[in-house]
Amino acid sequence: MSYQQLDKEFPTYKELFEIPTHKSLGVSEAKDDSIYFCGNSLGLMPKKTRESINNELDAWSARAVESHFNHPNATPWMDIDLPLVPLLAPIVGAKETEVAIMGSLTSNLNALLISMYKPKGQKTKILFEKQAFPSDYYAFLNLVKLFGYDELHLIQLSPKDGETYLNTKDILNVIDENHQDLALVVFPGIQYYTGQFFEIGKITNHAKKYDLIVGWDLAHAVGNVELSLHDWNVDFAAWCSYKYLNSGPGAIAGIFVNERYTKENSKQSFPARLAGWWGNNSQERFKMVEEFDPIQSALSYRQSNPSVIDVVSLKTSLEIFDQIGIKNLRKKSLKLTKFLEDRLISSPFYQTNESNGFGFKILTPLNQEERGCQLSLLFQPHDDIKEHNVMERVNEYLHEQGIICDERRPDVIRIAPVPLYNTFEEVHIVTEQIFEILNRIKKDYI
Known part of the structure; x- marks a missing residue:
């Protein structure tokens, strides 16, 4: 045609x-x-973004701190990120309780890694790709070092000679060969350099045969391909939103945490993580008590209140995705x-x-x-x-x-x-x- x-x-x-x-x-x-073929690096600005940002500047000007609870024309800043959750969940194939808007890609990845990496006995190693984005490598390297290990506890997988990307079968074979030593498996949803879309469901389910924790860096996948993180049984994922989600340079990012880690959250029992008051029960937040009462969703992994400007920028793009599908x-x-x-x-x-x-x-x-x-x-x-x-x-x-x-x-x-x-x-x-x-x-x- x-x-x-x-x-x-x-x-x-x-x-x-x-x-x-x-x-x-x-x-x-x-x-x-121009002809802009660079959305894999920075997405274009939705036309509504400028108006959305100006609305928040007007709120800051008109009501200052009171806009946290009494916004002149939109969502109060206290809950500014919550309307984005139902818009984001379908894009990554998750339940609304499994996603949160927060942080930046690598800070989120580090926060999830420190919570999910559970070395025990000989199961201390992390499997990932040799050509991972450098930021991911730095995160993995420093994670094992924080636990007293060295780079020998990183297993990196490269394409075979003469091939330009990883074969799924090779990934599964390496998991089979090393499962007794692995504590964590983390790959990109889409490889930043080659553009390869990994078989997330197949790789995750194979690793689950050995009860391994599996996470994904979805920087180049979210908003680009269809994802089914919940159905694929993924444990955790992190992504930025300034590429295919068009939220603006360096803008706020997102996470997925499987509901198995949050639905039983209580004051008495919860998985340890890097925490802050924005992950605490919002009804109790301003009582300023020294008691962590985590929200029963991925929102419990939030640490601080999000940038309002960043959130509304992302919202203008997510509304477009919601409209088109x-x-x-x-x-x-x-x-x-x-x-x-x-x-x-x-x-x-x-x-x-x-x-x-x-x-x-x-x-x-x-x-x-x-x-x-x-x-x-x-x-x-x-x-x-x-x-x-x-x-x-x-x-x-x-x-x-x-x-x-x-x-x-x-x-x-x-x-x-x-x-x-x-x-x-x-x-x-x-x-x-x-x-x-x-x-x-x-x-x-x-």
Whole structure:
């Protein structure tokens, strides 16, 4: 099908978002919209976000501290995050009691790790991927060190030689081989570099055969693919919301904690965690008593009152998801990314993994069920001099055309057509521009 036909079948919702222009990006004086394929790094701003933030600034101006309990026109600040819970739960496939809006990705991950990591006897090790986002590695390393262990208590799994992503069977085999030593299994829902969508349910259920605790870093998965965290029996998960959830740079994040850890919470019995007064019974909170009475939900893992500005920014995006539905977005996303893949593979510059010729390889799984909306392209050959490197030249050219993607040095460009605000026509344009610049520069390498 042509991009025109596909765009008729799958609508875009870009009218709900602020789109950077060539002029605002400093590319040219043209006021034309850019093509933004970088939602995997930072999502675009919903148009309603500015109004939502201004409403809270007005409340601060008009009533100051009293807006905590007596807001002039919206949810009092004391409960500002609670309306987001029913909007978020369907996106991650959870019960409302299993999610909370709080913190930032790595601070949340650390808080959950310190609660869930229970080394005992020889079961002290953490299994994760060799190419995990560095922040996750730092968290795992320091976690075992806090318990008096060293890096030998980290088991890292790499793709096999000649492969660009992990095979699920290999993950399951490593769990089988090491289950007597494992205290924790933690993988990304979607790998940030390759875009691989892990088989969360299969991996979790396999680890559960050995009663292992399983957690997931869902930074690149939430708002990108359909998730069923409760049905998959996941123990815990953490994510940021500034990528596919469009909440703004560095904005508030979220967590999932399986109800098994919270539904029996009481003053007398509760799993220990990093705690604060916002996780305590809200009816008792201002009595200031020295008695922890945790809420019987994931809200009990909150430590402090959330940033009001962050919360309402996220809410404007979650309302869009609620209106459209994650299932509908995923349906379009599968078609959009497949259209991108087909266009790329049709190019003479496309190289298979076995080839070292001039052009690009696709690091992301070609099975569309094993990826989100991102395709990672490895450009070759490599040159240490930036001005001569293929990837750098391609990325610079795309930016000059008002096309925003995401580079990962030394040689990868991540291209992420987001179903909320990208179109099939834009995929066509972007691929045409990639082919154009490669055609121009190929004489320098062949």
